[in-house]
Amino acid sequence: MSASPAPDGVLKPTLSVFDVVAITVSAVTPASSVFVIAPFAIQQAGSGVFLAFVMAAVLALMFAFCYAELGRAHNSAGGEYVYAKRVFGGMAGYATFLTVLVMLLFIPPVLATGAATYLNNALGTKFDSQTVALVIVVSSYALGILNIKLNAWITGTCLLLEVAALLVIVFIGFGNPVQPVSVLLAPQIVENGVLHLAPWGLVIGAVGIGLFSYNGYGPAVLLAEDMKCGGKGVHKAVLWSLGLVVVIELVPITALLIGAPSLSAMISSPDPIGYLLTSHGNETLSRLVSAGIFLSVFNAIVAIVIQIGRVVFSSGRDALWTPRINKLFTRIHPRWDSPWLATLFLAIPSALLSFSSNLADLTSFTVLLIILVYLAVALCALMSRVLLRDRDHPYRMPLWPLPAVLAVLGAGYLLVTLIYAASVRDIMVIIGVLALSVILYCISGRLSPAYQKL
Structure with a gap:
């Protein structure tokens, strides 16, 4: 006899801590972080990417402690906006909710656009990157409405393939050591074809990119209501997710620097990983790794879509919208036990963003949103x-309030740095999001008994 479906407004608890870690680390997609995001840090900080990612890992641990404590204390699929509402009030909750929503809107097309290169490398084709990104995003949203236990199994399996692809980089880099270990601690960049010591400002500036590459461990808290233990292990899921992500990403980056035949050529290359593969490997190996990276990006976006569904579902249950919209967002699929309408809410706008041709702009704006959420x-x-x-x-968290203070200072510093370098358009979008949060709160939240009791 099959289990009865979950009623509307209630998530069916089926996940273990291991399942949550599998989905969470898949959402981070360490392989795409190394292949798609890390090259931006290499272009900015050269070999200083290692120190930037180490500093990002330390700062990420401070944020992980914050997520772990809040996730365990406030156990809700709404995550960040629920914490903000309970601690600082209704307006803060709406502002955080919309910032998280816009961040989640941008991440899938950012990852999907970067994946097109690896699909073409794997197949030897020349598919248009925007078309590939569109297909990935649409397919990911379609899969995201499936049963979360099934998705945990799928994402976990794909994660193993993703790690296998990264192990190729590790074996090639450490198996063919060319650069001295000192290259890790003496950041160098290329200027006019010549290596120079990298200014510390560039290295610190790349910390934000490092945080983006690790980003995704915190949303383990969004799956607290899906856990069989009633969310009691959610803090373990957060910390284990971050630990695995840092190891899976930092080791290949280290191998890349140690194994580069020419440090200047690697830093100058638009595809530093591809440079290493072609220098020490062969075309077949390069294609197999590219296929693994493409699969990992697709896997990541499916996991992120699951998280999106939880946030939007929670917003409907907490009555952040009009009564009719709230009812739609809390509807549970009778077969898949998923908040399917909530999951599909961002599908169309996210797919449309796939047509953006500037991956660097999308990435920098997404990093800005991530830092805003971390600060909150x-x-x-x-x-x-x-x-x-x-x-x-x-x-x-250990040594409270020190980790939280360091997290506030780190996020604040990065936020000021990023805003200073941001375009007028990006700043106006953020101002618009905050203004919209005020409007929505005045229209719905302030008058909603359910939201006020949250």
Whole structure:
């Protein structure tokens, strides 16, 4: 006899901590971070990418402590906006919700656009990157409405293939050491074809890209209500996810630097990983790795779509919209036990963003949104124990409030740096999002008993 479907407004708890880690790490997609995102850091900081990613890992750990404590204390599929609302009030909740929503809107097309290169490398084709990105995004949303237990199995299997592709880089790089270990600690960039010491400003500036490459461990908290243990292990899922992501990404980046036949040629190459593969490997190996990277990106976007569905579902249950929209977003599919309408909410706009031709602009704007969300989470973790003394905090980060303070300072510094370098368009979009949050709160949230009781 089959299990009865979950009623509307309720998620069916079927996941273990291992399942949540599998989905979360798949959403981070370490392979695409190394192949698609890390090259931007290499272009900016040269061999300083290693130190930038190490500093990003330390800062990410501070954020992970914040997510772990908040996720365990506030156990909700809404994640960041729920914390902001409970700690700082209704307006903060709406502002955080819309910022998270826009961030989740941009991440799939960013990853999908970068994946087109690897599909063409694997097949020896010349498919248009925008067309490939569109197909990936649409297919990912279609798969995202399936049963989450099935998706956990699929994403976990694909994650193993993704790690296998990265191990090729590790074996090639460490198996053919050319550069001294000192290259990791003495950042160098290329100017006019000549290697020079990299200014520390460039290295620190690449920390934001490093955070983007690790980003995705925090959203493990979005799956707390899907866990069989009632979310009691969500803090473990957050910390384990970050630990695995850092190892899976940092080791191949180290191997890339150590194994580069020419450091200047690698730094100058638009495809540094491809440079390593063709220098030490062969065309067949390069194609197989490219196929693995393409699969990993597709896998990641499916996992991210699952997270999107949880955030939007929670927003409907917490009555952030009009009554009719709230009802639609909390509808559970009778067969797949998924919030399918909530999951599909961003499908069309995300697909349309696939037609953007500037991956660098999409990436820089997404990094800005991520830092905004991190700042909100860090502030919530800093003040949650102070302002919500009646709420139990079963998991408490070590040395509180030091990790939260460091997270606030780190996010604040990066945010100021990124805003200073951001385009007027990006700043106006963020101002528009904040203005829209005020409008929505005044129209719906302020008058909603369900949201006020959240």
